[in-house]
Amino acid sequence: MRHIISVLLENESGALARLVGLFAQRGYNIDSLNVAPTDDPTLSRLTLVTQGNDQVIEQISKQLHKLIEVVKVSDISEAAHIERELMLVKVKANGNQREEVKRCADIFRGQIIDVTPTTYTIQLVGTSDKLDAFIQALGATPILEVVRSGASGIARGEKTLAL
Amino acid sequence: MTSQTKSVDTTKAPEMLSGAAMVIRALADEGVEYLYGYPGGAVLHIYDALFQQNKVKHVLVRHEQAATHMADAYARASGKAGVVLVTSGPGATNAVTGIATAYMDSIPMVVLTGQVMSHLIGDDAFQETDMLGISRPICKHNMSVRRPEDIPYLIKKAFHIAQTGRPGPVVLDIPKDMTMPNQKFAYHYPSEINLRSYQPKQQGHAGQIKKAVTALLAAKKPILYAGGGVIMGQAAEELTELAQLLNLPVTNTLMGLGAYPAGDKQFIGMLGMHGSYEANQTMHHADLILAVGARFDDRVTNNTKKFCPDATIIHIDIDPASISKTINAHIPIVGLVKPVLTEMLAVLKQKKKKLDTTALQSWWQQIAQWRAVHGGRYDSATPLLKPQYVIEQVSKITKGDAYVCSDVGQHQMFAAQYYQFNKPNRWINSGGLGTMGFGLPAAMGVKLNYPDADVVCVTGEGSIQMNIQELSTCKQYGLGVKIINLNNGYLGMVKQWQDMNYESRYASSYMDSLPDFVKLAEAYGHVGIRVTKPEELQPALERAFALKDQLVFLDIHVDPKEHVYPMQVPGGAMNEMFLSKTERT
Numbered sequence: 001m002r003h004i005i006s007v008l009l010e011n012e013s014g015a016l017a018r019l020v021g022l023f024a025q026r027g028y029n030i031d032s033l034n035v036a037p038t039d040d041p042t043l044s045r046l047t048l049v050t051q052g053n054d055q056v057i058e059q060i061s062k063q064l065h066k067l068i069e070v071v072k073v074s075d076i077s078e079a080a081h082i083e084r085e086l087m088l089v090k091v092k093a094n095g096n097q098r099e100e101v102k103r104c105a106d107i108f109r110g111q112i113i114d115v116t117p118t119t120y121t122i123q124l125v126g127t128s129d130k131l132d133a134f135i136q137a138l139g140a141t142p143i144l145e146v147v148r149s150g151a152s153g154i155a156r157g158e159k160t161l162a163l
Numbered sequence: 164m165t166s167q168t169k170s171v172d173t174t175k176a177p178e179m180l181s182g183a184a185m186v187i188r189a190l191a192d193e194g195v196e197y198l199y200g201y202p203g204g205a206v207l208h209i210y211d212a213l214f215q216q217n218k219v220k221h222v223l224v225r226h227e228q229a230a231t232h233m234a235d236a237y238a239r240a241s242g243k244a245g246v247v248l249v250t251s252g253p254g255a256t257n258a259v260t261g262i263a264t265a266y267m268d269s270i271p272m273v274v275l276t277g278q279v280m281s282h283l284i285g286d287d288a289f290q291e292t293d294m295l296g297i298s299r300p301i302c303k304h305n306m307s308v309r310r311p312e313d314i315p316y317l318i319k320k321a322f323h324i325a326q327t328g329r330p331g332p333v334v335l336d337i338p339k340d341m342t343m344p345n346q347k348f349a350y351h352y353p354s355e356i357n358l359r360s361y362q363p364k365q366q367g368h369a370g371q372i373k374k375a376v377t378a379l380l381a382a383k384k385p386i387l388y389a390g391g392g393v394i395m396g397q398a399a400e401e402l403t404e405l406a407q408l409l410n411l412p413v414t415n416t417l418m419g420l421g422a423y424p425a426g427d428k429q430f431i432g433m434l435g436m437h438g439s440y441e442a443n444q445t446m447h448h449a450d451l452i453l454a455v456g457a458r459f460d461d462r463v464t465n466n467t468k469k470f471c472p473d474a475t476i477i478h479i480d481i482d483p484a485s486i487s488k489t490i491n492a493h494i495p496i497v498g499l500v501k502p503v504l505t506e507m508l509a510v511l512k513q514k515k516k517k518l519d520t521t522a523l524q525s526w527w528q529q530i531a532q533w534r535a536v537h538g539g540r541y542d543s544a545t546p547l548l549k550p551q552y553v554i555e556q557v558s559k560i561t562k563g564d565a566y567v568c569s570d571v572g573q574h575q576m577f578a579a580q581y582y583q584f585n586k587p588n589r590w591i592n593s594g595g596l597g598t599m600g601f602g603l604p605a606a607m608g609v610k611l612n613y614p615d616a617d618v619v620c621v622t623g624e625g626s627i628q629m630n631i632q633e634l635s636t637c638k639q640y641g642l643g644v645k646i647i648n649l650n651n652g653y654l655g656m657v658k659q660w661q662d663m664n665y666e667s668r669y670a671s672s673y674m675d676s677l678p679d680f681v682k683l684a685e686a687y688g689h690v691g692i693r694v695t696k697p698e699e700l701q702p703a704l705e706r707a708f709a710l711k712d713q714l715v716f717l718d719i720h721v722d723p724k725e726h727v728y729p730m731q732v733p734g735g736a737m738n739e740m741f742l743s744k745t746e747r748t
Contacts, residue, residue: 010360014307018299025300055487062484068304068324071360163359 002031003057004077004153006161007046007070011037015069019046022067028052028060032085032128032150043071043163047152049128072161080156086123086149087131088113092142093120101141108134119144127151177349182311183208183342184215185350186275189318191218192352195246197237197611198222199230203250204290205277208342210248222611222640224604225632227254231261232601232630233608235270235332236568239591240609242397244271244325251277251339252290256297260598262332263301267595268418269395271330273321274298278307278338294336303331308341312348316356323356328363329482330395367479367498367506375453375477375494376510379409382451382475383522384529387411388434391418391594392456392480392500399423399587401504402455408511409518412530414442416457418594421584426563431530432539435463436731437576440537440740443731445530447471447738454478456500459490460595469736479503537729537742539580547722548697550574550649554581557619557647560704565617566591566609570602570626573655574647576727578621600629606644607637617645617708624650624677634687634714643712648680651723659726663741684716694719 009015016035023030031049038045050060057075064073077083093101098120105112105122108130114121124134128151135146155161180188186209190198199222202210213221224230227249234245249258255276265272276298279288295305304324306317314337321333379385393402399422406413406429413423414434423430432439434446446452452474457463459478464470467489478485478492479500486495496503541551554577557565563583569575569592584590591609593601606620620627627648637644649655657672681691690713694703700719707715732739732747741747 014295014299014305017296021299059484059488066329066482066484068358068361 001051001053002077003050003052003075004081004083004151005048005050005060005064006074006076006153007048007064008038008072008161008163009044009046009067010069010071011042011044012069015044015067016046018067018069019064022063026059026063028056032148034150034152040163045161047150049151071163074155074161076153076155076161079159081153082156083127083151083153084125085128085131085151086125087134088121088123088147089135089138089143090119090121090145091138092118092144094118097141101138104134104137108137110134177351179347180350181208181212181342181344181347182308182314183212183344185311185314185348186318186337186342187212187216187219188350189315189352190246191216193318193322195219198246198248199224199233199608200248201227201230201250201254203254203277205251205279205339206248206254206275206337208339208344209275209277209337211344212342221248222636224636226630227257228261228600229604229607229630229633229636231258231272231274232264232598232604233611234272235261235265236591236605236608237612238265238270238272239394239605240566240588241612242395242588244273244322245608247272247274249274249276250290251279251294252292254290255294256292259297259301260600262298262334264593264596264598264601265332266301266303268391268593269330270332271325272332273318273325274302274332274334276334276336278336280340281338282340284338294334298334302334303329305334305336307336308338311341311343311346314341315350315352319353320356320358323358324361328361363481364498365502367496367503369506371494371496372503372506373510375496376507376514378451378475378477378494379453380514380516380518383519384448384450384526385409385411385453385518386445386449386451387413387423387453387455388416388446388457389413389419389422389455390416390457393419393422394587396456396481396500397587398456398501398504401501401508405504405508405511408508410523410527411453412445412527414438414446416460416463416594417579417592419457420579420590421587424585425583426585431534433579434737435460436465437580437727437729438731439539439580440729440742441530441533443729443740444533444738447736448529449474452476454480454492455504456480458485459488461489464490465731465737465739466734471737541725541728542743545722546697548694548700548719550577550651550721550725551581552697553647553649553700553719553721554578554621556700556704557621558582560708561617561619565589565619566606566613567619567621568592568602568605568609570620570622571597571599572623572626573659573725573727574621574623574626574649576656577649580727599626602626603630603633603644603646606646607633607640607642610642610644611640618643620644620646622646622648623655624648624652624674624680625654631683634684634689634716637714638688641712642714643710644714645707646714646716648716648718649721650677650680650718651721651725652677653723655725656727662726680716680718684714689714689716691716691718
């Protein structure tokens with residue numbers, strides 16, 4: 001099953017390498033990984049999408065906790081949460097295709113953020129599923145480049161992952 | 164460096180010290196007596212600072228691996244972190260096996276590794292290796308010094324992390340320019356460290372403990388399964404009290420030997436792959452397993468799918484990740500074993516209840532029947548010396564009170580099975596990583612710190628040659644270790660597996676051209692004794708242990724065909740075992 005794990009960790013050199021290394025050493029998957037400092041520059045917030053049965057996810061969570069620089073761990077997909085991912089897609093946009101791509105982007109509430117006579121670069125935000133769906137919807141339009149941030153997530157309601 | 168608190172003794176004016184002097188001074192303030200190491204370019208400033216004081220003594224090994232094992236064994240015997248100092252590059256990489264050994268067995272250790280100058284890092288400089296990268300998966304934590312003035316704090320932090328929670332080795336990488344002798348900084352050694360991201364639990368959850376006691380009291384076929392956590396957690400006394408209060412059968416893991424006295428009637432032996440018949444049977448048929456500081460290792464459980472089908476499992480461990488990792492625990496208790504056992508005892512005494520006497524009686528009768536089946540027997544009707552017999556005699560002559568430091572292989576299992584460990588911290592072996600070459604340096608580390616104790620290195624002709632150069636270190640520091648070399652001419656455990664699984668095709672398990680170990684010992688300035696016949700053993704042991712301060716290398720030629728039994732059948736349940744070359748359950 002797909003899980004979204006949020007980690008609050010010390011913003012120290014080596015902390016990220018240790019965390020990523022853990023996944024490699026213990027044979028856990030990383031589907032996507034997203035990390036940046038928080039409002040408190042001494043802390044980083046990391047969102048990690050992984051797959052595994054309950055036992056594997058429990059081990060991942062416990063093993064993450066064991067890392068000295070990890071402050072908090074939460075499997076946000078266990079409860080109501082919001083998930084967002086940013087995608088930038090550069091597509092070939094010639095002739096009739098230009099209109100078609102524009103319409104498609106509008107439907108998905110994407111924005112065209114860069115334009116050349118032959119290309120569009122579209123920015124799209126949503127759940128990972130929605131981004132997948134957009135790529136599907138582009139159909140025959142030639143995709144030149146795709147950049148995805150990996151999912152970020154936050155719990156709904158009053159629940160927080162903070163100090 | 165983040166917002167962690169520092170507690171500073173402000174009563175004195177700060178002393179100005181170089182980074183190098185701070186390293187040594189911090190170790191002295193931490194109460195470190197011995198530092199095990201080997202000098203080299205990147206740590207020469209530190210060695211110079213070491214030379215100019217006399218609080219911290221340095222032990223010069225012949226290979227860095229030995230330094231790590233010495234520090235590790237000191238930690239296993241004393242409970243306090245051992246400290247290692249090595250240079251960058253090859254010095255650091257030679258320490259890797261020792262760090263991994265300590266990590267697998269949760270042994271507290273602080274390893275200071277030199278590093279090239281900060282501005283050279285990443286340039287493939289002479290003797291540069293990314294020690295932080297290399298050691299990351301094999302240590303509890305690692306850090307690097309970025310500013311010389313952080314050295315005291317980082318050293319305190321290293322000890323704090325190494326010695327609390329589930330203990331383990333911590334590596335501190337020190338670039339050479341952090342230790343310049345002419346750059347001085349104010350020295351403050353923090354008295355304590357508080358890390359917001361690292362707050363290991365101490366006490367167990369009171370509700371869980373009550374639940375565990377209730378389950379325990381309802382058991383009809385209980386077993387107490389105790390591991391290395393009881394040794395490192397200094398909880399042997401509490402464990403023994405609990406076991407005796409409830410008359411529970413006790414088994415120890417390889418790492419837990421000595422946690423419960425082997426000479427006591429409630430002790431049913433080690434469990435697992437080479438565990439006793441009765442321990443493995445008792446585990447398999449138990450209706451309740453109280454696991455204390457043990458981790459259901461694959462060398463214990465055999466096939467996890469067939470593991471102890473009827474048992475309710477209570478699991479006490481400081482590391483939540485060890486709980487329900489391989490075997491699901493019904494009642495998990497996260498905490499240090501000592502306070503958890505203390506609280507369990509308090510709850511039990513308050514309840515004034517015991518287990519169902521009739522049920523327990525018939526359980527003990529059943530165990531007695533299992534005991535009679537194998538009972539640690541071996542074929543002694545041969546003219547050849549049996550390795551088991553040698554260990555029994557060593558156990559006798561040292562009254563079960565020696566520090567027994569083992570290498571890895573058949574001799575290790577024989578020592579675990581036939582030496583009677585009645586005290587904790589006496590059995591020192593590489594259980595998790597299975598590091599050949601561990602035994603001699605381990606014995607050295609113990610002997611140095613406990614000079615009046617009998618310290619035995621049980622080894623084989625394979626393992627001993629992996630760190631034999633340390634015979635020289637032994638001479639330099641007068642370490643009167645007794646080496647019991649169970650010499651059978653083969654890599655015995657490999658040969659045993661080849662006998663059992665590869666139709667006795669001995670691929671690279673026979674060692675030709677072995678040295679004359681007696682002459683070799685003598686060449687290093689020690690005493691060597693060769694024993695080839697059973698009747699020579701007793702006088703040789705007596706002579707060896709009478710030579711108090713001398714290293715004696717006993718080269719004991721034992722039956723090359725001997726196997727270690729019992730041995731669990733691969734893929735089977737706990738209680739499926741080979742009992743000898745011709746019998747199986």
